[in-house]
Amino acid sequence: xxxxxxxxxxxxYLSLISNxxxxxxxxxxxxxxxxxxxxxxxxxxxxxxxxPNPYIKKRxxxxxxxxxxxxxxxxxxxxxxxxxxxxxxxxxxxxxxxETKSLLYKEGLDCIETNNLSxxxxxxxxxxxxFD
Amino acid sequence: xxxxxNDDIITKTxxxxxxxSFNQKKSPFLSELExxxxxxxxxxxxxxxxxxxxxxxxxxxxxxxxxxKVNVDEIDEASLMAINVIISITKDxxxxxxxxxxxxxxxxxxGIAIDEIKDFKYQIDVLKESxxxxxxxxxxxxxxxxxxxxxxxxxxxx
Numbered sequence: 001x002x003x004x005x006x007x008x009x010x011x012x013y014l015s016l017i018s019n020x021x022x023x024x025x026x027x028x029x030x031x032x033x034x035x036x037x038x039x040x041x042x043x044x045x046x047x048x049x050x051x052p053n054p055y056i057k058k059r060x061x062x063x064x065x066x067x068x069x070x071x072x073x074x075x076x077x078x079x080x081x082x083x084x085x086x087x088x089x090x091x092x093x094x095x096x097x098x099e100t101k102s103l104l105y106k107e108g109l110d111c112i113e114t115n116n117l118s119x120x121x122x123x124x125x126x127x128x129x130x131f132d
Numbered sequence: 133x134x135x136x137x138n139d140d141i142i143t144k145t146x147x148x149x150x151x152x153s154f155n156q157k158k159s160p161f162l163s164e165l166e167x168x169x170x171x172x173x174x175x176x177x178x179x180x181x182x183x184x185x186x187x188x189x190x191x192x193x194x195x196x197x198x199x200x201k202v203n204v205d206e207i208d209e210a211s212l213m214a215i216n217v218i219i220s221i222t223k224d225x226x227x228x229x230x231x232x233x234x235x236x237x238x239x240x241x242x243g244i245a246i247d248e249i250k251d252f253k254y255q256i257d258v259l260k261e262s263x264x265x266x267x268x269x270x271x272x273x274x275x276x277x278x279x280x281x282x283x284x285x286x287x288x289x290x
Contacts, residue, residue: 045196045265047273050203051283052290057265063254075290094257095264098272102279109282112289 001038003120005081006111008104010118010131013084021089027127028061029068029084034122041079042072047101055105064088069101071108081120082108174244181248188229188255195262204270215270222263229256 005013013029016022033041044058053073060066065087071080082104086092096104111117119132160166202211233256236249273279 043196045262045269046199047265047269048279048283048286049205049269049274051287053286054200055286059258063250071286073289095261098268098276098279101268102273102276102282105286106278106282109286 001036001041001077001079003033003079003081004117005120005131006108006117008107009081009083013129016084016086016091019089019091022086022091024061025066025084025086026129028066029129030122030127032058032060032068033079033120033129034124034127038072038074038077038079041070042074044068048105055108057101060084067095069096069104071105071112073112080108080112080117177239178245178248181245181252184229184232185248185251185255188252188259192255192258192262195266199265199269204274212270215266219263219266222259222266226256226260226263229259 013025017026041056041058042054044056046054046056048055052075053071055071056069058068058070060068067085067087068081069083071082072078073080083096085096087094121130121132122128123130156162160170202215204212207215229252233249233253236252239245240249
């Protein structure tokens, strides 16, 4: 499974993990994505009807956890991380608006079409997430 | 100011000790039966809460699965109306559960079943998110031209 992310995701992620409150986010994301198959990530809430390339909202790490938004293109074995937000703490919020869901979706498609993406990889020794 | 005599102090202390000693001999904590019945009540409460948590978590999982099986662009008006009813009933269920949670304030203050109550609240919050997501998926997002256009274009990528 190939994992990519948009510039927005990368910026948001790096900003959040620099905050001590959200250090656990790295572990949550690592556990959810590392060494997983495509069928493992085809879960959560599907937002875009019958589209063969699902737009997914996933709850991570239960109580006080995170919400991850991503696209999957199953035929190419590709996952595109679009956005992540905590539910609690100073940078946390309950949900994102429908306008934001739509904006992230469009932005994700634009980034795929223009190849404006970072490759996501994992440092298994440190349970760390790396960007190219 | 009148000085308090040693006798007064001794008498007062004697009275205090006598009353406390007597009362403590009647304390329910000396009765294994009463302690057991208190623990039974706490266990029963935790068990009831755990069952509710499991039930709501199961419903939340079913809502997620629903979004993969029932596609908004493949259903008719009657199905959409049924989904609208599901949302309304879930909102009502959410209100009922919030009232239950509010009534648990006394337990939280006493430190009883804290973890179970936190899990209960988490599942209630996820339930709220579930019906809000349903409103997005089946009613709001399909009305947004940017969203539907993106879906069309994304469908062409293979």
